[in-house]
Amino acid sequence: MMETAQNINTIVRKFIIDNIFAGVDDGHVKDDTSLIKTRTMDSIVALKLVSHLEEKFGIEFEAHEVDQDNLDSIETIVAFVQKKMK
Amino acid sequence: MSPRLEELFFQSAEHSGPNTALETLAGETISYEDLAKLVEKKAAVLSSNGIGKGCRVVVMAPKTIPAIAAFLAILKTGAAYIPIDIETPVERLQLILRNLDPHAFIAYAKNFPSDIPCQQQMMSTPSEDGLSITFLTAENHTEDLAYILYTSGSTGPPKGVCITHENARAFTDWCLDTFFLSSNDRFSSIAPFHFDLSVFDLYVAFGCGGTILLIDDATIKNAHLLAELLANKKISVIYATPSLLSLLLNFGKIEKHNFSYLRLVLFAGEIFPVQYLHKLMNSWSNATFFNLYGPTETNVCTWYEIPQPIDEERNDPYPIGKVCPQLQGKISLEGELLIAGPNVTTGYWQRPDLNENSFIDQEGKQFYKTGDRVEMNENNELVYSGRIDRMIKKRGYRIEPEEIETVLLRHPDVLEAVVIAGTDADAYTFLRAFIALRPKTETTAFTIKQHCLELLPAYMIPEQINFLESLPKTSSGKINLKQLESH
Numbered sequence: 001m002m003e004t005a006q007n008i009n010t011i012v013r014k015f016i017i018d019n020i021f022a023g024v025d026d027g028h029v030k031d032d033t034s035l036i037k038t039r040t041m042d043s044i045v046a047l048k049l050v051s052h053l054e055e056k057f058g059i060e061f062e063a064h065e066v067d068q069d070n071l072d073s074i075e076t077i078v079a080f081v082q083k084k085m086k
Numbered sequence: 087m088s089p090r091l092e093e094l095f096f097q098s099a100e101h102s103g104p105n106t107a108l109e110t111l112a113g114e115t116i117s118y119e120d121l122a123k124l125v126e127k128k129a130a131v132l133s134s135n136g137i138g139k140g141c142r143v144v145v146m147a148p149k150t151i152p153a154i155a156a157f158l159a160i161l162k163t164g165a166a167y168i169p170i171d172i173e174t175p176v177e178r179l180q181l182i183l184r185n186l187d188p189h190a191f192i193a194y195a196k197n198f199p200s201d202i203p204c205q206q207q208m209m210s211t212p213s214e215d216g217l218s219i220t221f222l223t224a225e226n227h228t229e230d231l232a233y234i235l236y237t238s239g240s241t242g243p244p245k246g247v248c249i250t251h252e253n254a255r256a257f258t259d260w261c262l263d264t265f266f267l268s269s270n271d272r273f274s275s276i277a278p279f280h281f282d283l284s285v286f287d288l289y290v291a292f293g294c295g296g297t298i299l300l301i302d303d304a305t306i307k308n309a310h311l312l313a314e315l316l317a318n319k320k321i322s323v324i325y326a327t328p329s330l331l332s333l334l335l336n337f338g339k340i341e342k343h344n345f346s347y348l349r350l351v352l353f354a355g356e357i358f359p360v361q362y363l364h365k366l367m368n369s370w371s372n373a374t375f376f377n378l379y380g381p382t383e384t385n386v387c388t389w390y391e392i393p394q395p396i397d398e399e400r401n402d403p404y405p406i407g408k409v410c411p412q413l414q415g416k417i418s419l420e421g422e423l424l425i426a427g428p429n430v431t432t433g434y435w436q437r438p439d440l441n442e443n444s445f446i447d448q449e450g451k452q453f454y455k456t457g458d459r460v461e462m463n464e465n466n467e468l469v470y471s472g473r474i475d476r477m478i479k480k481r482g483y484r485i486e487p488e489e490i491e492t493v494l495l496r497h498p499d500v501l502e503a504v505v506i507a508g509t510d511a512d513a514y515t516f517l518r519a520f521i522a523l524r525p526k527t528e529t530t531a532f533t534i535k536q537h538c539l540e541l542l543p544a545y546m547i548p549e550q551i552n553f554l555e556s557l558p559k560t561s562s563g564k565i566n567l568k569q570l571e572s573h
Contacts, residue, residue: 020549021531021532021551022531022550022551022552024531026530026531026532028530028531028532028533029532038536038539039539039544039547040532040535042544042547042549043306043307043308043333044329044333044514045549046307047308047309047333047336047337048337048512050310050337051336051337061310062310063308063310063311063313063314064311066308066309066310066311067304067308
């Protein structure tokens, strides 16, 4: 089943809010808010996110794909997951 | 006179000159003899500008060949080097420089701070490799130090741990005697230079004439890439924190790679959760594993070889082991581990207040008070059982929660703040901040994190921010940490 961008967005957002903001979504994290460049999301959370995405969507990241270009905001993460699922 | 740290490098340059000393991920390599020439050239520039015994030179550079040449050149002149993280926030850097009062500052132009406090800049010398040196007017001269490492300080500013040549060599020479290393060994430089694990990566590798692969910060943070590299580059010796090794195990897909060259894995800085350690030992079955223990002030002071075959039934963390033979260890009445001997720092740079409280004289020796509580098991091995103070160990870094609390309280909306450690489902330590805001303020977790980022290094930013109406208190009016731990 193909996931819609909205479904992926919901899953990614929940992971980020749970893992960085103790589960409290105060509306500050927008879809285009930078997470890695602003150091809001550290490397351990980023690695956990990659595992989570691999498991949830049955995709596999290549080593060079685990970087801030693909993981910096909810928007870029969703776009990358969609690309990998094609 | 005790042997000097840089001699480990120059002796190998003499004996095994053509061997590769350093390799970068971009494919650059440099032999021992060529690196020695580069070091001599840099040392001449430094010496001709007055850098020599008793001087202090900051190096603020990423892991590059010129940065390592700079360390060796500084040592060669007789001066001490101070490696500082390029990511250090401006204000923290200023605090360090104010305490340190350096004689020169070496950095790439893009990392050079806009303002170096309290000092007059004499002149700048750009060099061919891009690292420029700025000479400064500085006051005090040190004793004969090799390097100073800055760590988190409980009373606010970071503190500089002074390491003499004798201290450093007591550690490196013990490693060279203990771990059967050779010029065929390939070392990985994983730890950043401002972290004492890097002293092993550089000088122990130099001492045996081995090759060091320099791994940049971005690669260290990408466990997938790091695992691939360690395997493909045929690394034989790894020294890292349990956090980093657990990340490789849990996220690095190590089963996809061939680690048959890996023969020695050393870990230090925190407790290694046994379930992960065993899994990793099963994956890297050719390697011998050692738990090394020691605060920056002693570098390493105890060691323990993880027995094989693995005791799969075991759930308790392994002991930190026995005190290294060149040192003397004691357990105080309160259960604190005390260490004396040639590894032990002479003290903190320009901090008589700390020096008074951190050491204790007994039997004519100066013992460093580690702050770590230990017990002796039935095999006469030391077992770590926690801190006597509030210090938190996260990813091998020592964090004094008071330093973070001071920063949180500087935010105008924060009324009360406290930081404690938490452990997630995967056994990683993380920081939990509990904050009570002033009435009618609307600060969010996001803005608190941004505030911290301006003042603290990334590893000190609390992962979790919890807002409470007010912080719970004990009957004596202190913040009730126990109650927050179960929050």
